[in-house]
Amino acid sequence: MDKNTVLELVSRILPASQINTAADELYDASADRYKKYAKARKVLDVPLPVAIVYPRTAGETARLLAMCNEHGINVIPRAGKTATEGGLENWKELTLVVDARDLNRILKIDDYNMQATVQAGVTLQSLEDELNKRGLTTGHSPQSKPVAKLGGLVATRSIGQFSTLYGGIEDMVVGLECVFPDGHVARIKNVPRRAGGPDIRHIAIGNEGALCYITEVTVKIFRRFPENNTFFGYLIKDVASGIRVLREVMVNGYRPSVARVYSEEDARQHFYHFHQGKCVLLFMAEGNQGIVQATCAGIEEAVEKFKDGILEQVDSHLIAAWFAHLNWSQKDIDDEFQGMIANDAHAGFTTEVSADWETIPTLYDNVIRRVRAEFPRAHDLTMLGGHSSHSYINGTNMYFVYNYAIHCAPEDEMRVYHHPIQRIIVEETLKLGGSMCHHHGIGKYRNEWTKDEHGSAYYMLEKLKQAFDPNGIMNFGTIFYQEEGARFQK
Numbered sequence: 001m002d003k004n005t006v007l008e009l010v011s012r013i014l015p016a017s018q019i020n021t022a023a024d025e026l027y028d029a030s031a032d033r034y035k036k037y038a039k040a041r042k043v044l045d046v047p048l049p050v051a052i053v054y055p056r057t058a059g060e061t062a063r064l065l066a067m068c069n070e071h072g073i074n075v076i077p078r079a080g081k082t083a084t085e086g087g088l089e090n091w092k093e094l095t096l097v098v099d100a101r102d103l104n105r106i107l108k109i110d111d112y113n114m115q116a117t118v119q120a121g122v123t124l125q126s127l128e129d130e131l132n133k134r135g136l137t138t139g140h141s142p143q144s145k146p147v148a149k150l151g152g153l154v155a156t157r158s159i160g161q162f163s164t165l166y167g168g169i170e171d172m173v174v175g176l177e178c179v180f181p182d183g184h185v186a187r188i189k190n191v192p193r194r195a196g197g198p199d200i201r202h203i204a205i206g207n208e209g210a211l212c213y214i215t216e217v218t219v220k221i222f223r224r225f226p227e228n229n230t231f232f233g234y235l236i237k238d239v240a241s242g243i244r245v246l247r248e249v250m251v252n253g254y255r256p257s258v259a260r261v262y263s264e265e266d267a268r269q270h271f272y273h274f275h276q277g278k279c280v281l282l283f284m285a286e287g288n289q290g291i292v293q294a295t296c297a298g299i300e301e302a303v304e305k306f307k308d309g310i311l312e313q314v315d316s317h318l319i320a321a322w323f324a325h326l327n328w329s330q331k332d333i334d335d336e337f338q339g340m341i342a343n344d345a346h347a348g349f350t351t352e353v354s355a356d357w358e359t360i361p362t363l364y365d366n367v368i369r370r371v372r373a374e375f376p377r378a379h380d381l382t383m384l385g386g387h388s389s390h391s392y393i394n395g396t397n398m399y400f401v402y403n404y405a406i407h408c409a410p411e412d413e414m415r416v417y418h419h420p421i422q423r424i425i426v427e428e429t430l431k432l433g434g435s436m437c438h439h440h441g442i443g444k445y446r447n448e449w450t451k452d453e454h455g456s457a458y459y460m461l462e463k464l465k466q467a468f469d470p471n472g473i474m475n476f477g478t479i480f481y482q483e484e485g486a487r488f489q490k
């Protein structure tokens with residue numbers, strides 16, 4: 001099979017207006033933000049996909065997938081293109097990128113049953129804008145909200161900035177429609193709860209395009225009370241002191257929408273106007289008035305209990321102002337791309353993990369110590385730190401952030417800089433019993449640890465792949481390690 005034959009087969013399913021073979025767009029489609037520096041410097045070493053295709057219905061998607069399944073053509077599902085872990089990177093010569101651009105309709109906003117149904121290519125921002133007009137919200141607010149689309153947000157198990165109140169996307173999805181490689185279209189109905197066997201929503205949620213293509217999603221919606229939003233900020237002694245306060249708030253049953261602790265280095269890049277070289281603890285309470293009042297009291301009580309670790313309270317307006325400018329537009333993403341070319345520096349690489357309350361402070365310290373001691377290019381680091389931004393009754397996440405100046409050939413950047421740091425973070429996390437991946441997905445660059453992440457339960461994950469994608473056409477190399485892809489990882 002060659003590329004022309006693939007195009008011929010596609011053209012039997014879709015009109016020319018839904019098939020894109022423009023060279024610059026194929027280059028763009030061959031990798032995501034993971035290799036963004038190499039991509040910006042035009043030195044990507046991965047194959048170009050044959051085409052980007054834009055199905056308009058679940059039926060067209062089913063015919064495309066079935067055709068690819070029959071002929072062994074790799075499929076990369078794509079939505080908002082904000083992937084950070086290589087989920088959109090192409091490792092196969094014969095690949096179709098199946099893009100949700102034309103699955104772009106908000107199908108229903110049901111404000112009595114409090115759920116909204118959209119196609120996979122709807123940006124979260126456009127759904128949120130429609131809901132806000134009616135005094136409603138999804139409660140989902142990843143920083144990529146202006147650009148990311150519902151299909152991708154569900155496929156990656158994304159989480160938003162208000163997760164401590166609303167949960168991750170897995171707590172929001174009530175039903176969905178997805179298409180499997182054999183062309184089967186599955187519709188999981190929208191109900192408040194079910195006990196009809198295992199919860200099959202979770203086969204699609206977080207599948208990263210490696211099992212099925214999500215075409216439609218129904219999410220919960222909530223009443224919105226922005227006038228009650230209340231912010232708190234504190235300078236604190238160290239990360240561990242902040243984690244103690246977060247835990248106290250959570251185990252007492254309070255649900256602030258935002259609950260975060262920043263290390264000194266991370267605070268410096270976010271709160272340069274007030275951090276004074278210290279760690280920062282912050283909260284936001286939202287909801288109807290009674291709930292906000294109780295939540296504020298709970299936060300103040302926890303801060304008082306652990307006041308030994310609190311240095312100073314910060315003007316809450318500073319926290320509110322900071323929060324108002326956190327989200328990234330497409331322009332911000334494009335500017336970052338240009339900035340990397342201009343400065344030969346990588347700002348804002350992240351690896352996000354999770355662990356229980358007891359483990360997180362140790363994990364944080366171990367990682368920072370090991371990176372400083374073992375990373376051969378530690379002298380090129382311009383920032384190394386992290387923050388906890390999503391808390392639960394039994395623990396929290398740690399979002400390691402590292403910036404560095406690049407002093408090597410652009411094509412060697414990942415090998416020389418990113419991979420050694422990521423390896424330390426993942427190794428330490430797995431050693432201490434945490435999860436190596438809190439919300440960005442495994443993509444193609446943490447797949448060498450997928451088996452270690454799941455241990456004896458990997459059996460279940462592997463069987464899902466074998467059952468739903470026996471010919472291995474769905475997003476080759478994503479989640480599941482592939483020897484053939486190792487050359488792109490090194």
Ligand SMILES: Cc1cc2nc3c(=O)[nH]c(=O)nc-3n(C[C@H](O)[C@H](O)[C@H](O)COP(=O)(O)OP(=O)(O)OC[C@H]3O[C@@H](n4cnc5c(N)ncnc54)[C@H](O)[C@@H]3O)c2cc1C
Nearest residue numbers: 079080081082083087142143149151152153158159209214
């Ligand atoms: C500036 C910035 C801020 C971010 N902030 C957050 C954050 O706060 N929280 C968070 O969780 N993430 C965040 N991310 C990561 C990213 O936005 C999320 O992973 C998001 O869920 C990806 O959605 P997308 O529509 O862009 O998907 P894409 O990037 O297009 O795809 C992501 C993955 O999902 C698969 N996929 C896409 N569409 C489908 C589909 N229809 N069916 C099946 N599989 C599909 C792809 O193959 C790929 O593996 C951020 C990224 C950026 C660039």
